[in-house]
Amino acid sequence: MGLRRMLENWSDLRKRDYYENEPYMWGMAIDLDKCTGCGACVTACYVENNLPVVGKEKFASGYAMHWMRIEHYWTEPDDSPEIGQKEPSDHPERGAHFIPMMCQQCNHAPCEPVCPVAATYHTPDGLNAQVYNRCVGSRYCGNNCPFKVRYFNFFDFWKDLPEPLEQQLNPDLSVRSKGIMEKCTFCVQRIRAGKDHAEDEGHPHSVEDGTIVTACQQTCPTQAIVFGNLKDKSSRVHQLWADHQVKLNRHEQDKPEDVRGYRVFEELNVEPSVMYMDRVRDTEI
Amino acid sequence: MKDIEWSRINKDVLESLQSPRPLFWVVIAICVLVVLVGVGAEKYQYDNGLGVALMNRPHYWQLYISNFVFWIGMSHSGTLLSAILLLTKADWRKPIYRFAEAMTLFSILTAALFPIIHLGRIWDLYWVMPYPNERTIWPNFRSPLLWDAAAITTYATSSALFLYVGMIPDMAICRDNATGWRKPLYTALSLGWMGRAREWMAFRKTYVIVACFLVPLAVSVHSIVASDFAMSIVPDWHITSFPPYFVAGALYSGCAAIITLFVMLRYLFRFEAYMTEEIMEKIAKLTFAIALVWNFLNLGEYVSIWYSNDMFEKEVLIQKFIGPYAPVVWGMLICAMIAPFAMAFQKVRRSMWGMFWLSIVLQLGMWLERFQIVSPPLASNHEPWTWSVVWPGTIQLTITAASFAWFTMLFLLFCKVFPSISMYEVKEMAFHRRREGLHDEVENIHDIQEEIIKTERGLT
Secondary structure (H helix, E strand, O other), rough: HHHHHHHHHHHHOOOOOOOOOOOOOEEEEEOOOOOOOOOOHHHHHHOOOOOOOOOHHHOOOOOOOOEEEEEEEEEEEOOOOOOOOOOOOOOOOOOOEEEEEEEOOOOOOOOOOOOOOOOEEEEEOOOOOOOOOOOOOOOHHHHHOOOOOEEEEOOOOOHHHHHHHHHHHHOOOOOOOOOOEEEEOOOOHHHHHHHHHHHHHHOHHHHOOOOOOOOHHHHOOOOOOEEEEEOOOOOOHHHHHHHOOOOOOOOHOOOOOOOOEOOHHHHOOOOOOOOEEOOOOOOOO | OOOHHHHHHHHHHHHHHOOOOHHHHHHHHHHHHHHHHHHHHHHHHHHOOHHHHOOOOOOOOHHHHHHHHHHHHHHHHHHHHHHHHHHHHOOHHHOOOHHHHHHHHHHHHHHHHHHHHOOOOOOHHHHHOOOOOOOOOOOOOOOHHHHHHHHHHHHHHHHHHHHHHHHHHHHHHHHHOOOOHHHHHHHHHOOOOOOOOHHHHHHHHHHHHHHHOOOOOHHHHHHHHHHHHHOOOOOOOOOOOOOHHHHHHHHHHHHHOOOOOOOOHHHHHOOOOOOOOOHHHHHHHHHHHHHHHHHHHHHHHHHHHHHHHHHHHHHHHHHHHHHHHHHHHHHHHHHHHHHHHHHHHHHHHHOOOHHHHHHHHHHHHHHHHHHHHHHHHHHHOOOOHHHOOOOHHHHHHHHHHHHHHHHHHHHOOOOOOOOOOOOOHHHHHHHHHHHOOOOOOOOOOOHHHHHHHHHHHHHH
16 A cells, blocks of 8 residues: 555545445355365365464464364253253254354454555455565464454475475465465456456456466365355346345345344345355254 | 662572572473474474464454464553653552563564564565665555554563663662673663762663553554554454453553563562562552453443444354353453453452462453454355364474463563662662651652752762
């Protein structure tokens, strides 16, 4: 941010819809009813984004670098009658509920204003970008992220990569060194490639829906993940958002109770770009 | 304070620069050793990455940040004691303000180390400062960390200036008596001070102006440190009352530190005639009053969280008292909330070693307070999937210990090289007390001028 630009456009930059006239605004919709918790998306993300595999011990100590993770939440099993004074659970089915969690690319991202060096900022196409080269590792963004989806390189993980495996690294993006923060980018390398491709074909401001596919979306066996341009009214993701009456600004939202669409921690006003569709459960016993 | 002969003042204080008790050298040696171990730990962390410090996700901040807050806090009461008490003309500050100012400077220098140690990429530290560069990239002025960087550098510069300005007349006394390597040092630092009335006039004005500048600055510095937490959205960090709470906590732990150093210096440099029980009682009363303010704000914070009925914040608050970090929180409450009530008794207030140990307990309490501000909210944050408990590892604890040693080392070396009691102010105090048997009640500038000229005769 240049000083002149900063002084002149300070209020503009903070305005809502500053990027209103941009052609893109990337968003996602994830159907939890379709998610089986298989973890294929996580694996795909590791492969696509050069994520380090840290090993069992470091994973357990909280150094895991999975930009995408499957969170399991367990319904408390019904207490058997002889033990149970407790109320039976709402949901008769037992087992886990899954929710794939990755950077929600918030439009009011709490991580952005706190970075002392502006290493994380909002791109015109609605991404919450992380500039690895600029990051000094204060980790404030990681604290301020309510989803805790920012991952810090506590070690030089790439040094642990055994000999031939560096050949499998994705050349489209860098390998991160120790001391910097990283997170899900919505596969920004694929987005950039898709936009370049559209430009080459002569329609620079309209990428056809479905040509840009994120790694997790590509791999999901049940096609639970839909990715696309929220500003393109014909895109699938826009349709889903409209169907579920989810709006970017939650104060404009007027959604009935029985609609499945919701965004995680909406009430914090962070305006996530990822909508989840709640799992439908049989509440009758 | 009983009358001190003027001729004795110079002699006593100058002697402290020459021959402290042997324990002084033992303390210095231990401090140097611990600092070296700490440097080793930092080197290890630098080479291997921050993971060796046992921070993890979601515990991105831990002991380094709580130490940072602790040391910044400690730096505050030096300013309080010298600047605010100067402006309110409390003359009992005179024998003790010099070391309190030195404490301010060295604790802020210690505090400034922690954000550096804490950074992932120390080698890019300077990016945090706004400096013109050919890429026209500026830091993010919205970030509290940037305000921190600005506040710390401003505060360090101004408190160094304040300390130095207040020392100029004493530098001249030292210059007149020094031999060897000290002679050129004091000559340069005394800026050719001759003790003329005009110099005193200019000096007084400068000193008061710097003091007036420093008081609001000190308040703003710790408010900014508080905004590191208050400006975030982490539950139990995002609290409106944090700035005053932090300022009160800073003055509290700082006053406790003054008491510790008071007793230490009194013993090591044989200042029994200057650092009297009367003064100790006054500091103890001040500390007690600040402790009560802090207690009030602390309880107010709990109450406001409780009645806010915010799901996340309430959860963190409950976890603080019954969760994995409960020993820290209860330890804090016992040491910093209950222990200060011992100062309600005059017997405690007037006992040197009693106050010494009490001040250590208070500081421990305030150190734990900083830890419980930083860690428990991260352990039970918004996202239950990431809840985890981490205790600081060996590296963090070593570096913490080294920071205490680093501070003590700098402080004691300062006291060895520079007079840790302000000679001219003590003389002034003795003069007024002898003449009037009362406090310094000089009202107008002509009186001050007259006083200065008279006081000057006491100087060598």
